[in-house]
Amino acid sequence: xxxxxxxxLTRKKETFQPLEAGHIxxxxxxxxxxxxxxxxHARSALAFDMIVRYFRYLGNKVTYIRxxxxxxxxxxxxxxxxxxxxxxxxxxxxDEFYVDMDQxxxxxxxxxxxxxxxxxxxxxxxxxxxEKNMAYPAGGDVYYSVNNFADYGKLSGRNxxxxxxxxxxxxxxxxxxxxxxxxxxxxxxGEPSWESPWGPGRPGWxxxxxxxxxxxxxxxxxxxxxxxxxxxxxxxxxxxQSEGANSKPFVNMWIHHGFVTIRDExxxxxxxxxxxxxxxxxxxxxxxxxFFIFSTQYRNPLDFSxxxxxxxxxxxxxxxxxxxxxxxxxTDCVADAPSIVTDKDRKKLESMEDRFQKAMDNDFNxxxxxxxFFETVKVLNKIQRQLPGKPAREDYExxxxxxxxxxxxxxxxxxxxxxxxxxxxAKKTDMLADxxxxxxxxxxxxxxxxxxxxDKDWATSDAIRDKLLDLNIELKDGPEGTGWTVKRS
RNA sequence: GGCGGCGUAGCCAAGCGGCUAAGGCACUGGUCUGCAAAACCAUGAUUCAGCGGUUCAAAUCCGCUCGCCGCCUCCA
Numbered sequence: 376x377x378x379x380x381x382x383x384l385t386r387k388k389e390t391f392q393p394l395e396a397g398h399i400x401x402x403x404x405x406x407x408x409x410x411x412x413x414x415x416h417a418r419s420a421l422a423f424d425m426i427v428r429y430f431r432y433l434g435n436k437v438t439y440i441r442x443x444x445x446x447x448x449x450x451x452x453x454x455x456x457x458x459x460x461x462x463x464x465x466x467x468x469x470d471e472f473y474v475d476m477d478q479x480x481x482x483x484x485x486x487x488x489x490x491x492x493x494x495x496x497x498x499x500x501x502x503x504x505x506e507k508n509m510a511y512p513a514g515g516d517v518y519y520s521v522n523n524f525a526d527y528g529k530l531s532g533r534n535x536x537x538x539x540x541x542x543x544x545x546x547x548x549x550x551x552x553x554x555x556x557x558x559x560x561x562x563x564x565g566e567p568s569w570e571s572p573w574g575p576g577r578p579g580w581x582x583x584x585x586x587x588x589x590x591x592x593x594x595x596x597x598x599x600x601x602x603x604x605x606x607x608x609x610x611x612x613x614x615x616q617s618e619g620a621n622s623k624p625f626v627n628m629w630i631h632h633g634f635v636t637i638r639d640e641x642x643x644x645x646x647x648x649x650x651x652x653x654x655x656x657x658x659x660x661x662x663x664x665x666f667f668i669f670s671t672q673y674r675n676p677l678d679f680s681x682x683x684x685x686x687x688x689x690x691x692x693x694x695x696x697x698x699x700x701x702x703x704x705x706t707d708c709v710a711d712a713p714s715i716v717t718d719k720d721r722k723k724l725e726s727m728e729d730r731f732q733k734a735m736d737n738d739f740n741x742x743x744x745x746x747x748f749f750e751t752v753k754v755l756n757k758i759q760r761q762l763p764g765k766p767a768r769e770d771y772e773x774x775x776x777x778x779x780x781x782x783x784x785x786x787x788x789x790x791x792x793x794x795x796x797x798x799x800x801a802k803k804t805d806m807l808a809d810x811x812x813x814x815x816x817x818x819x820x821x822x823x824x825x826x827x828x829x830d831k832d833w834a835t836s837d838a839i840r841d842k843l844l845d846l847n848i849e850l851k852d853g854p855e856g857t858g859w860t861v862k863r864s
Numbered sequence: 865g866g867c868g869g870c871g872u873a874g875c876c877a878a879g880c881g882g883c884u885a886a887g888g889c890a891c892u893g894g895u896c897u898g899c900a901a902a903a904c905c906a907u908g909a910u911u912c913a914g915c916g917g918u919u920c921a922a923a924u925c926c927g928c929u930c931g932c933c934g935c936c937u938c939c940a
Binding site: 383386388404405406407412413414415416417418419420422447448449528531532533534536537538580601602603604605606607608609631632633634635636639640641642643644645670671672674675676678682683685686687689690693696700734737740742743745746747748749750753756757759760828831833836837840844849850851852853854858859860862 | 866867868869870875876877878879880886887888889890896897898899900901902903904905932933934935936937938939940
């Protein structure tokens with residue numbers, strides 16, 4: 376395996392080498408559970424879903440841990456607003472998260488630990504840090520002492536002097552250094568709290584990931600992932616905690632994906648410009664969203680717009696239409712008829728999987744990989760069109776083999792997973808629901824029009840066609856009769 | 865101010881020192897058609913924000929300039 380991955384820690388693409396050959400250990404920061412998920416969350420889940428599927432496709436075992444943050448300030452505030460408990464609120468949105476993930480067809484990680492179920496592990500870790508003089512209790516809180524960790528800032532490329540020069544650090548008298556961050560927070564009255572050696576309180580945000588990754592993946596593991604906004608402070612602090620406590624390298628490879636933007640602005644709850652996953656799935660098939668998200672490499676920003684989604688839909692339809700056409704080819708072929716496929720085209724088809732792998736090996740370049748599919752479709756369409764009524768068995772097999780390979784590879788991105796004919800039919804039915812006409816009525820018009828066409832009454836024929844077009848129904852005359860589609864608006 | 869990233873055809877997007885600068889969408893032309901539509905096929909950058917430099921060779925490396933974005937506060 377020679378997958379190259381951009382490592383945030385070294386700011387370079389590196390050849391990935393798991394610690395244990397054939398077994399990859401991956402930890403990804405999941406959601407803070409207090410609201411519905413937006414497309415940005417979808418991108419995160421989908422990016423790592425794709426990465427895990429690719430590693431498995433290459434024959435690796437992958438242990439994939441993705442946590443739920445089910446206790447933090449935002450959850451407490453929101454629970455109070457809704458007059459409920461943090462537990463109820465967090466669990467409710469975890470359930471909603473699963474609804475979205477299932478709709479998107481995201482595979483479940485190996486394990487999805489919750490912060491509140493690992494309080495003891497966090498307390499143990501904090502105690503170790505205090506013993507090692509990497510942390511100190513103060514006024515019921517416990518803080519991490521950044522001055523005692525020489526490498527602090529190595530992930531995000533910052534240094535303490537520069538950061539302190541920035542004036543946006545809150546003054547907190549309990550801290551020795553303004554950059555020290557909280558490991559354990561003394562609870563205020565009415566807040567959820569757990570007993571600890573430092574009094575009742577709750578964990579700081581970063582400590583859960585250090586504690587849970589250590590429990591499930593060990594002191595050092597292969598890959599840690601998340602959104603680019605987590606690099607600082609979250610991952611920087613996790614790294615400081617884990618290496619501070621374990622005195623071993625925490626993670627070999629840090630993967631951070633880019634944001635989803637709207638009109639080139641980051642989508643976020645504070646800006647109020649976010650769209651939830653279910654908003655999107657109301658209007659688009661899940662595979663359209665997947666196709667859209669994988670149309671650029673995972674580290675680049677991805678700008679959401681209706682136009683972009685329409686483009687994605689058109690592209691996905693093109694793939695499905697090709698698959699459907701080849702899958703509906705008549706199966707009676709001539710065993711020893713000569714092939715009509717040129718050597719160049721045959722090579723193109725036979726090299727598809729290699730070219731796909733080459734793209735994916737290069738830091739999971741799904742945009743390039745999609746390009747491989749389209750190149751394949753172009754060749755497939757061309758051959759399929761030239762095929763005689765009874766094609767050579769050799770050619771038939773080349774086409775169906777290519778289609779099944781393409782479907783296998785596309786499933787790594789979670790596209791082309793449906794039966795192509797069903798997908799296209801369902802789409803038609805869905806679109807028909809948005810019009811003011813039924814299938815029976817359309818068939819009726821088509822019969823009348825065909826009669827007119829037979830009589831060479833073009834005026835009537837065209838009038839019917841225009842009438843249907845007004846209703847967003849487009850007719851397609853072909854050798855096997857007249858078909859129709861709902862026009863894309 | 866510090867750190868990181870980006871700027872490639874109308875739009876989206878690959879490319880990471882050297883084969884003809886992938887691919888998608890749109891446009892245009894062709895096949896098909898009674899005419900259309902759909903589908904399919906074909907077509908577009910002597911050039912990669914600008915200016916310098918390194919090199920036999922640069923969109924790709926280095927420097928500067930301009931523009932955009934993200935992080936530095938909760939955030940996928």
